[in-house]
Amino acid sequence: MSLRRLLSIVVKELRQLRRDRLTFAMIVGIPTMQLLLFGFAINLDVRHLDSAVLDQANTAHSRELIAELGASGVMNLRYSLTVPQELDDLLRAGRISAALVIPPDFESRLERSDRPALQIVVDGSDQVVQQAARQLAAYPIERLRNPAAVTRQNVEIVNFYNPERRAPVNTVPGLVGVILTMTMVMFTAMALVRERERGNLEMLIATPVSPWELTIGKVLPFVGIGLVQVTVVLALGWLIFSVPIRGHIWEVYVAALVFIVASLSLGVFLSTLAKSQFQAMQLAFFTFLPQILLSGFMFPYAGMPRAAQWISEILPMTHFLRLIRGIALRGATLADLWPELASLGAFIVVVLAVAVTRVSKRLD
Amino acid sequence: MAAETETAIRARGLTRRFGKLVAVDHVDLTVQRAQVYGFLGPNGSGKSTTIRMLCGLLLPSEGDIDVLGLNIPRDAEKLKRRIGYMTQKFSLYEDLTVQENLEFLAAVHDIPRTPTRLRIEELLERYWLKDRRDQLAGTMSGGQKQRLALAGAVLHKPELLFLDEPTSAVDPQSRREFWDSLFELADAGTTILVSTHYMDEAERCHRLAILDEGRLVADGAPRDLCAQLPYSVWLIECAAPRKAQQRLQNVTGVIALAQIGAELRVLAERGSVDAAGLQEQLSTAGIDAQVRQGAANLEDVFVAATHRKPHDAVAEVA
Numbered sequence: 001m002s003l004r005r006l007l008s009i010v011v012k013e014l015r016q017l018r019r020d021r022l023t024f025a026m027i028v029g030i031p032t033m034q035l036l037l038f039g040f041a042i043n044l045d046v047r048h049l050d051s052a053v054l055d056q057a058n059t060a061h062s063r064e065l066i067a068e069l070g071a072s073g074v075m076n077l078r079y080s081l082t083v084p085q086e087l088d089d090l091l092r093a094g095r096i097s098a099a100l101v102i103p104p105d106f107e108s109r110l111e112r113s114d115r116p117a118l119q120i121v122v123d124g125s126d127q128v129v130q131q132a133a134r135q136l137a138a139y140p141i142e143r144l145r146n147p148a149a150v151t152r153q154n155v156e157i158v159n160f161y162n163p164e165r166r167a168p169v170n171t172v173p174g175l176v177g178v179i180l181t182m183t184m185v186m187f188t189a190m191a192l193v194r195e196r197e198r199g200n201l202e203m204l205i206a207t208p209v210s211p212w213e214l215t216i217g218k219v220l221p222f223v224g225i226g227l228v229q230v231t232v233v234l235a236l237g238w239l240i241f242s243v244p245i246r247g248h249i250w251e252v253y254v255a256a257l258v259f260i261v262a263s264l265s266l267g268v269f270l271s272t273l274a275k276s277q278f279q280a281m282q283l284a285f286f287t288f289l290p291q292i293l294l295s296g297f298m299f300p301y302a303g304m305p306r307a308a309q310w311i312s313e314i315l316p317m318t319h320f321l322r323l324i325r326g327i328a329l330r331g332a333t334l335a336d337l338w339p340e341l342a343s344l345g346a347f348i349v350v351v352l353a354v355a356v357t358r359v360s361k362r363l364d
Numbered sequence: 365m366a367a368e369t370e371t372a373i374r375a376r377g378l379t380r381r382f383g384k385l386v387a388v389d390h391v392d393l394t395v396q397r398a399q400v401y402g403f404l405g406p407n408g409s410g411k412s413t414t415i416r417m418l419c420g421l422l423l424p425s426e427g428d429i430d431v432l433g434l435n436i437p438r439d440a441e442k443l444k445r446r447i448g449y450m451t452q453k454f455s456l457y458e459d460l461t462v463q464e465n466l467e468f469l470a471a472v473h474d475i476p477r478t479p480t481r482l483r484i485e486e487l488l489e490r491y492w493l494k495d496r497r498d499q500l501a502g503t504m505s506g507g508q509k510q511r512l513a514l515a516g517a518v519l520h521k522p523e524l525l526f527l528d529e530p531t532s533a534v535d536p537q538s539r540r541e542f543w544d545s546l547f548e549l550a551d552a553g554t555t556i557l558v559s560t561h562y563m564d565e566a567e568r569c570h571r572l573a574i575l576d577e578g579r580l581v582a583d584g585a586p587r588d589l590c591a592q593l594p595y596s597v598w599l600i601e602c603a604a605p606r607k608a609q610q611r612l613q614n615v616t617g618v619i620a621l622a623q624i625g626a627e628l629r630v631l632a633e634r635g636s637v638d639a640a641g642l643q644e645q646l647s648t649a650g651i652d653a654q655v656r657q658g659a660a661n662l663e664d665v666f667v668a669a670t671h672r673k674p675h676d677a678v679a680e681v682a
Contacts, residue, residue, distance in 0.1 A: 002474055004471050004474060005471060005472055005474065007471070008467075008468055008472060009468075009472075011468075012457065012460065012464070012468045015459075015460060015464060016457065016459050016460065019459045019500075198455075198458075199451060199454075199455045200455050200456070200457060202421070202451050202455055203449065203451055203455035203456065203516075204472070206419050206421060206444060206449035206526075207444060207469070207472045207473060208441070208444050208445050208472065208473060208474065209472050
């Protein structure tokens, strides 16, 4: 390993990158765009559901109830219906996702409180809507008759770390993982294959360059790029969505650095499998999907079937998500989270070891 | 003669198979130092594969290789410091400038910075690239790219230079200049192995190997190869060369026929036919022709060695 050779490859790579406007734009463009998209669009705290009301009782109490529920902001009461059939039609057409149904015997049901006095019909094809409706079901109807009635909550949920239940607080740190996975794996795999595809490799392997000088030299600039992306996402997340970083910022960067190296190793490995840049990109996407879906970014780890959890444990992003959410949101330290770091370390060692056996300095 | 110590490349029984295809089939080669040694052969004859094996880029399936006293592929890494290799396709970076490409290659060869600067100036001067210094390599013409590739290949002053069809993408003027550069290098002691499919280039080599379908079919100095050819050449001047060609195709002893301008060039086994005989054959077909003997050239050697048609017709002789 010669430092002069290694540096010359890094310099060459940076020079090429500087002239490749598209890649250069993607380095900053992808994180910014994704941050804005995910930050604004993913919001599990649903409000303003388009809804209808079918008030078959039409009493003072029922009207009061409707007004109160309407004021909660969860529902946007757009239709007032008279026939149950209309409700069916609106739901099926997707014009509403929920409806309040007040039966004709509303008053007597309130009185006897043996059967539910209020029905909320929801479009069950959307899980998030279902959850929102569940909040409404907790409405204390008792109070309509007797405003002084004390409603007791048996279980109290105390929300640590994200009391306002704002979705960006959850998604933005995770987004760092998504963006690094996407760009680090794909850029490295493609950059390494590019040399082979354009015929530069045949010239290079006839020189004293060792395959590892070449690989490391090409991958090093991406470590810097990865750290720039981390900074962009966290800074924008803080500025636009007020996502806090409660732990030490340097610990966030250490975690990111380890994850970047893990992703780069995966990219190096993929580059040894791919014959063209296009194949490299396909392979990168092939590993990208499970990382997004199974890492806990999209769906909670706890809800996954056993087999999916095992796969999830192999993926570097799973561990990075636990690290960054832990440090940024819960104020945890790397020492608290050492098993995740160890898992990432193991991933790097195994994947690089496999890649080493495949990087060759011959054409055959 | 100190023939052994003056040998740059020595290969015996060199063979390379790709699956069922035998790309190089038991080739024996000996290249002397400071020679310009040519590989002549059609596309797919195994020229590139042979060169790659000699550089240690490809493992031979069989055979022994000794290059600059090193056993290849065992000592391939040591060899890489002492050779230059210019690939068939331009393989420097198109998105780097001329200067950047050369600086990169110098670093890759571990040449210290100060000598690098001097060497690059010298090369830019010698290969007329001085005013192209800051131009991106990808935007240069074929001839300029090829001069840059040569500069890159000789940057570290290799003892042995492999050139794989270096002139396939350049105009005739650049080709001539390029060959002048090669002889300049050979005069300075560099051994050069160059593959080509141009006859005029092959003719300029000190020594030549003709490859066909992976086999070495002829080997020697171009002049000797011509002189040793066991065929004679007849030039026929007539009004209807194509008709004459058809008439002579199946005459015993005729190896190959090719129309060159208004003339028909006949390659025939020595003593099988003569001028009078050919003239008579043609006059029976109603063709009035002038026949005279010509001198064998390298193309005849190539045709005889490969039994291939360089232009259009070939007579199959059992």
